[in-house]
Amino acid sequence: xxxxxxxxxxxxxxxxxxxxxxxxxxxxxxxxxxxxxxxxxxxxxxxxxxxxxxxxxxxxxxxxxxxxxxxxxxxxxxxxxxxxxxxxxxxxxxxxxxxxxxxxxxxxxxxxxxxxxxxxxxxxxxxxxxxxxxxxxxxxxxxxxxxxxxxxxxxxxxxxxxxxxxxxxxxxxxxxxxxxxxxxxxxxxxx
Numbered sequence: 001x002x003x004x005x006x007x008x009x010x011x012x013x014x015x016x017x018x019x020x021x022x023x024x025x026x027x028x029x030x031x032x033x034x035x036x037x038x039x040x041x042x043x044x045x046x047x048x049x050x051x052x053x054x055x056x057x058x059x060x061x062x063x064x065x066x067x068x069x070x071x072x073x074x075x076x077x078x079x080x081x082x083x084x085x086x087x088x089x090x091x092x093x094x095x096x097x098x099x100x101x102x103x104x105x106x107x108x109x110x111x112x113x114x115x116x117x118x119x120x121x122x123x124x125x126x127x128x129x130x131x132x133x134x135x136x137x138x139x140x141x142x143x144x145x146x147x148x149x150x151x152x153x154x155x156x157x158x159x160x161x162x163x164x165x166x167x168x169x170x171x172x173x174x175x176x177x178x179x180x181x182x183x184x185x186x187x188x189x190x191x
């Protein structure tokens with residue numbers, strides 16, 4: 001069912017983009033971000049060793065603002081180690097997550113400041129590497145949402161700060177199923 005929802009979301013974005021691309025005010029942008037990711041407490045609920053659920057995340061994005069108020073953005077993000085267990089005696093385990101996303105972006109511009117919200121879907125790959133058992137990997141599709149603000153430093157350069165939540169990352173096959181929140185700073189170049 002999740003694949004059907006994800007395909008429906010992509011179809012809606014495609015229809016919206018075709019109808020709005022006829023406007024001459026569309027702006028294409030590319031950018032990147034760096035931040036901090038935090039998995040919810042349930043990420044460590046079954047841990048048998050000391051567990052850490054925080055790490056650095058990074059991402060790259062490309063988007064199209066159809067006008068000043070609505071756009072679409074696609075991106076790739078590494079959430080880092082969403083779960084890491086280590087007993088400091090040579091036994092360790094970690095789950096790393098990377099994902100691609102497609103989101104609809106709604107913006108409220110106020111002079112050079114832009115407040116925005118995002119909503120869409122993601123496709124994630126979670127990889128478990130461990131010294132105490134067998135390695136595993138899993139993929140899943142779910143929804144994501146976020147809010148942020150941007151500031152136009154120059155006509156073609158915008159800096160951004162944002163919060164984004166990825167719902168139900170992982171699967172039981174990698175020993176993780178948790179929401180992950182990201183806090184990031186980034187910049188986009190607008191064409």
